[in-house]
Amino acid sequence: MDIETPRLRLRALREDDTGVLARIFSDPAVVRYSGGRSPTVEEVRDGIRKHISSHYSDHGFGLLAAELRETEEVVGRVGFLTTEIDESADAELHYHLAPGAWGNGLATEAVRAVLDWGFGDRHLSRVIAAIHPDNHASRRVAEKCGLTYWREVELPGAGTFQVYEVRPPAGR
Template sequence: MPRRHPERHTERLWLRQWRDTDLDALAEIDADPEVMRYIGDGSPGTRERTAAALARVRSGWDERGYGLFAAEETETGELVGWVGLAVPAFLPEIMPAVEIGWRLRRRSWGRGYATEGAREVLAFAFGEVGLDHVVSICHVDNHASARVMAKLGMTLDRTTHVPTHGRPVHVMSRSRNP
């Protein structure tokens, strides 16, 4: 039986579960080359890849009791992206691990949404989920995400390369009691 999935609220965001109607907005975010520049191999996503990823995210909530929240701007009701927890299996050297991450549409960058949403997700991770430690991973040139990680109290654990595409990444980490 599927679990009841949590929702969280911040001052400006509603972190909620995914709806079928979110696919178009998420596919638009994933298709933006600037948004995807530091994600995976750097190539923009297709609607099909986004749909498959969204299906995995939704089933992951049932399997693990955590996952990626849809991040909706409360003032406008628009999907601005996502923020949440995932298992970073793409980086085997740090496993087992849980990663906190985010992806926002470009027009929402620079407004503090990533930090605001991630702070709420950290509280969820260390509280309801009961994690003792989380990581966050970003391309070495993704200075904006690195700043968010620093604001969350994360520190550099290591710099390494993702095996599937060889791109260099920083692995930041934080424990429940820093």
């Protein structure tokens, strides 16, 4: 499941990513538009263990660690989860980077690459992303990666989100 971009290696999560991912997600800016609560270290570890034990094999995709190729530093987590927002979608896109990595086009580079992999290797037919209406950076990333506005949804306890969608490019 390794995906390489000019600056990033997107690879399967490992249990030893727990510390760095817990640190990234402990920053309020990172979770501001994803429910607002940072996961505990145990929750991050559990999520990684579930990915390794079943999620990757059950679904053929999952969240990936985003590692800078030059330094091997993990700067975020990008990838697909299954979705309850719309069961006709194959997967829901998620992308979170450490604030120190923002503003350099890395999210766009990562999301383009996972979509390419998802449509090409996994033959996904439709991917969605739920974006908080105030999350302008996320919306911009989605738009640059070809996602378009589909509709609003009310997520219990989280409020109104805008759902964006994308299908494989013609010919795939």
